[in-house]
Amino acid sequence: MRRDRSSKNRVRKANVVLILYGMGMAALVWTWSDALIRGIGAQTDLRVRADLVHQLELTDLTLFTEARYTRHLSQADLHSAFQDHPMALDHFPSGSLVMTQRGHLRGGFRDGAEQKEQP
Amino acid sequence: MIALDNVTKTFNEGAENEFQAICDVNLKIVMNRVTVLRGPSGSGKTTLLGLIGGLARPSSGRIHIDGQEVTSLPERFLTEKRRAVFGFVFQNFNLVHGLTVLENVMLPAYPLGKPRKALSQAALDLLDQLHVAHKADNPVQFLSGGETQRVAIARALINDPPILIADEPTANLDTALSHEFLNIIADLRARNKTVIMTSHDPLVEQAGVVDVLVTMRDGRIVGNL
Amino acid sequence: MTIWFEKQKYLLDYTVSSLMRRLAKNIGLLMVYALIVFILATVMLFTHALRQEAAVVLDGAPEVTVQHITMGRHDVIPAAHIDKLSNMRGVRNVHGRLWGYFYDTANRANYTLMVPSSDRYGQSPAQGEVVVGAGVARSRNVQVGQYLFLLSPRAKLFKLKLKEILHTDSEIVTTDLVLVSEPDFRTFFGLPEGIYTDLVLTVRNPKEVAKVAEKISAILPDSRVITRNDILRTYDSVFDWREGILLALLAGAILAFVIFAWEKASGLGAQERREIGILKAIGWETSDVIKMKVWEGGVISFGAFTLGYVLAYVHVFYFSAGLLEPVLKGWAVLYPRFELSPQVDGFQVAALLFFTVVPYIAATLVPIWRAAITDPDAVMR
Numbered sequence: 001m002r003r004d005r006s007s008k009n010r011v012r013k014a015n016v017v018l019i020l021y022g023m024g025m026a027a028l029v030w031t032w033s034d035a036l037i038r039g040i041g042a043q044t045d046l047r048v049r050a051d052l053v054h055q056l057e058l059t060d061l062t063l064f065t066e067a068r069y070t071r072h073l074s075q076a077d078l079h080s081a082f083q084d085h086p087m088a089l090d091h092f093p094s095g096s097l098v099m100t101q102r103g104h105l106r107g108g109f110r111d112g113a114e115q116k117e118q119p
Numbered sequence: 120m121i122a123l124d125n126v127t128k129t130f131n132e133g134a135e136n137e138f139q140a141i142c143d144v145n146l147k148i149v150m151n152r153v154t155v156l157r158g159p160s161g162s163g164k165t166t167l168l169g170l171i172g173g174l175a176r177p178s179s180g181r182i183h184i185d186g187q188e189v190t191s192l193p194e195r196f197l198t199e200k201r202r203a204v205f206g207f208v209f210q211n212f213n214l215v216h217g218l219t220v221l222e223n224v225m226l227p228a229y230p231l232g233k234p235r236k237a238l239s240q241a242a243l244d245l246l247d248q249l250h251v252a253h254k255a256d257n258p259v260q261f262l263s264g265g266e267t268q269r270v271a272i273a274r275a276l277i278n279d280p281p282i283l284i285a286d287e288p289t290a291n292l293d294t295a296l297s298h299e300f301l302n303i304i305a306d307l308r309a310r311n312k313t314v315i316m317t318s319h320d321p322l323v324e325q326a327g328v329v330d331v332l333v334t335m336r337d338g339r340i341v342g343n344l
Numbered sequence: 345m346t347i348w349f350e351k352q353k354y355l356l357d358y359t360v361s362s363l364m365r366r367l368a369k370n371i372g373l374l375m376v377y378a379l380i381v382f383i384l385a386t387v388m389l390f391t392h393a394l395r396q397e398a399a400v401v402l403d404g405a406p407e408v409t410v411q412h413i414t415m416g417r418h419d420v421i422p423a424a425h426i427d428k429l430s431n432m433r434g435v436r437n438v439h440g441r442l443w444g445y446f447y448d449t450a451n452r453a454n455y456t457l458m459v460p461s462s463d464r465y466g467q468s469p470a471q472g473e474v475v476v477g478a479g480v481a482r483s484r485n486v487q488v489g490q491y492l493f494l495l496s497p498r499a500k501l502f503k504l505k506l507k508e509i510l511h512t513d514s515e516i517v518t519t520d521l522v523l524v525s526e527p528d529f530r531t532f533f534g535l536p537e538g539i540y541t542d543l544v545l546t547v548r549n550p551k552e553v554a555k556v557a558e559k560i561s562a563i564l565p566d567s568r569v570i571t572r573n574d575i576l577r578t579y580d581s582v583f584d585w586r587e588g589i590l591l592a593l594l595a596g597a598i599l600a601f602v603i604f605a606w607e608k609a610s611g612l613g614a615q616e617r618r619e620i621g622i623l624k625a626i627g628w629e630t631s632d633v634i635k636m637k638v639w640e641g642g643v644i645s646f647g648a649f650t651l652g653y654v655l656a657y658v659h660v661f662y663f664s665a666g667l668l669e670p671v672l673k674g675w676a677v678l679y680p681r682f683e684l685s686p687q688v689d690g691f692q693v694a695a696l697l698f699f700t701v702v703p704y705i706a707a708t709l710v711p712i713w714r715a716a717i718t719d720p721d722a723v724m725r
Contacts, residue, residue, distance in 0.1 A: 014353040215619060
């Protein structure tokens with residue numbers, strides 16, 4: 001008994017996977033192009049925020065408003081409980097994402113940029 | 120022609136359980152004939168079959184296929200040779216579960232990269248000749264014993280090899296299916312295929328399809344008719 | 345080329361059939377792996393974008409800020425220091441800043457009360473008026489023209505008319521702000537004249553900021569000097585790995601991967617070994633078996649990477665990393681609504697791709713290697 005297969009729709013597994021992965025690749029390319037396009041478009045908003053920071057003389061973002069140092073990350077107290085060292089943030093969740101400048105451990109001034117010690 | 124010269128096969132060489140399965144075998148397999156290797160269990164039939172088909176390499180001795188020595192061929196070339204010359208039907212058929220009948224039949228041809236439409240048509244034609252084409256899209260685990268055997272034969276023939284190798288092909292079949300199988304063998308012989316089988320089933324010898332009977336015992340050939 | 349391509353498709357056919365034999369398990373594996381990639385990519389994309397945002401936005405932060413330190417703690421600074429610093433060479437302008445934290449018990453939110461410099465900010469509130477950030481307006485449910493009531497630390501109730509709400513586009517820097525006039529600020533906190541929270545300086549030559557800052561440290565030894573570089577470097581230093589969140593993430597990711605790899609490595613049973621033997625017996629070369637396994641590892645790992653990364657991108661840049669909010673917010677009531685400008689560090693993405701795909705493929709290949717190179721006869725026995 002011969003069965004005519006030529007007209008039967010037999011989906012090839014490799015084709016399904018290749019199509020799916022083609023879509024995945026397209027999505028990856030989309031993220032790259034989206035970042036490019038929106039990044040350019042966001043410049044205006046960034047400038048607005050930068051201008052406000054300049055006008056109001058702000059020093060920090062407002063992402064971490066729960067801790068003692070609230071949002072002035074650069075201006076934490078020197079000593080506090082639950083710290084690793086004087087300039088570290090407390091063990092709040094946000095401390096795991098952003099760290100303070102360690103250059104201030106030594107006495108005297110240390111700029112955030114690399115500085116040679118003054119004799 | 121396939122020629123074996125002083126072929127020996129030793130397993131676990133150097134170990135405590137070292138075992139010589141084949142000892143100093145000299146054999147010439149004639150083309151377009153049905154050759155049966157017979158003998159009791161442990162006589163080395165399956166090992167010899169594996170050596171003939173290039174599934175294993177001898178510990179010593181030489182094997183020639185159509186005048187070309189294959190004993191020391193690099194793996195890649197040996198595989199190419201095996202694929203082009205031999206088709207295998209294993210004792211347990213060894214179809215791959217999870218694939219359909221059609222996919223199992225096409226499997227040996229995958230490495231050749233032939234166009235899929237042509238390949239699947241060739242596979243369907245083979246299944247048709249063996250009267251199992253209606254099962255082409257079925258998973259192989261749901262086939263009957265006879266259907267499984269025929270699919271295994273179709274798989275062995277997909278690359279159109281001149282030689283079919285079958286290891287104890289009737290061991291797991293009833294009488295009726297065994298006769299069916301032997302009819303297929305007769306048909307292949309009529310189409311100038313060479314068949315090499317192992318068997319200790321008396322039915323095979325009595326069927327009238329066997330041209331050459333090679334008797335083995337304890338790893339040696341003791342009779343060649 | 346066609347033959348090669350067709351052959352790869354055949355290997356992929358076989359791979360997919362093989363994966364589909366244990367479909368639920370393999371889909372579960374893919375999902376969990378994608379989840380790990382999602383978490384790592386979310387944190388990676390978020391912190392990178394945050395760094396870039398801070399770098400651009402905080403470029404307008406004060407060049408030098410001087411704080412007074414008493415017994416190791418930040419203290420208010422006397423106005424007399426302004427004169428000392430004004431006479432320093434290289435300093436263009438010195439003035440005092442008035443700002444402070446205020447904890448609103450009614451809403452359990454921290455606000456930053458500030459007096460904007462009228463020279464710089466055109467919308468400075470007059471006495472009795474207030475300008476607030478969008479987060480404050482939301483939490484207190486006030487609109488322009490309505491009154492904001494604040495109970496000062498001295499238990500005095502302040503009634504301030506809302507003059508303006510700072511734009512929501514600027515929430516990431518302004519959401520907690522409460523801008524008031526100087527008289528209102530001093531009365532609110534009980535801060536007498538002649539005292540400021542800290543001082544800010546502008547320097548004539550930006551290249552001399554560090555030099556000026558050093559001099560200030562010498563002139564005012566009881567002060568702390570913070571430059572704009574400090575602020576920017578703070579945001580550069582992300583991923584304090586010792587902290588719990590990131591360590592938990594990394595440990596979880598590594599543990600999950602070890603479990604995958606172990607499962608793969610211990611997964612080569614007799615069945616799989618036999619199958620490789622069959623493939624070799626019917627005409628597959630060792631390289632074909634290995635390529636097939638590479639496809640198998642690649643399908644899962646690349647699929648996990650693509651799914652995890654794309655979802656992470658959408659999560660961070662279209663949903664403002666909402667799932668990270670509980671981590672970032674802590675117990676804070678105010679959290680800005682913001683959209684980070686998409687910034688992608690190609691190197692980081694490539695590293696994530698590499699570490700997602702390569703080890704997994706290796707873990708898939710290693711256990712089958714020996715079976716793949718063994719004679720089919722031996723494998724099938």
